[in-house]
Amino acid sequence: MEFVKEFATFLFQKGSIKFGDFTLASGKKSSYYIDLRVVPSFPHQFRKMVKYLQNQIIEKIGLENFDSLVSVPTGGLIIASALAIETVKPLIYVRTKPKDYGTSKSVEGYFEKGMKVLMIDDVATTGGSVINGIKSLKQEGLEISDTYVIINRMEGATEALRDEGVKMHQLTDIMEITKILYEQKMISEEILDKVKMQTGTN
Template identity: 30%
Template structure:
């Protein structure tokens, strides 16, 4: 996955941070074999009490959909903000009030999008305690979502990707 999606250059992240590398999740999400591998790994990290998967717009949606097909748990597609027309929903799919949603995200750095989704879903009655991501690029040993009491489970961390890359170059 690292060879497919790690780009180098100068990139401004959602958080506003500038980084010399970027994990372009769409490069692995668009590859059926890589997406299937990521989905299998995410599925193994799900807590046993998950009632719904919450795929975050936009990168979390393909992963959540693939995981849903593997484990049979329905998906709620979570928007960055409630749409301003039609049903004006924050999340599309089954009703989630009072239900336990496990959020699915592609890459987490500071957790801004996950934090926003967590707060909005909780305000609408959902129980949100865990997020599973493909790549956690936050500093090692830190939980960027501790302030909203959200457990982060990652398929891979940036430290693990860096170590694998260094070993491959040695």
């Protein structure tokens, strides 16, 4: 919890999380915006995040229970690369669409059928990009039962992944971050209420 508190404050202070009126890539309106691509520009905080993620995976899943890490470019892949070095685990990644030249593969890296993989992503909203990745992995004969995200936006990803037979774990979610910032008087009650309304929480 101490890490999450420090992380939430850091994200807000560095503009990695902003509150206001935003239009997301999906065209959906949002009362906040998260950009975790800022984090690797701060190596100490980035390393803390990766180490915390590593400890959570060791505790909740166990490094011996999967063969390889997998991610989807680009946000999650940067985190997964750092995690692969820390855990000394192989890394593969899934393209959002197969490249239209060369081998036209959608899964990059070395893998074998029957390998068990753990998916890493930065932010989960509806789970769409992860689900597409999961489908590509399953087509290649890889097994996946868990995924880890840094921040869950609480907009359906958990349920959508459950329908695919995959459990989503998170370091934190937008509601926890917003509550921490509100308790530290960094944001107003109005902002807190807007995020509550968007996530459907009380």
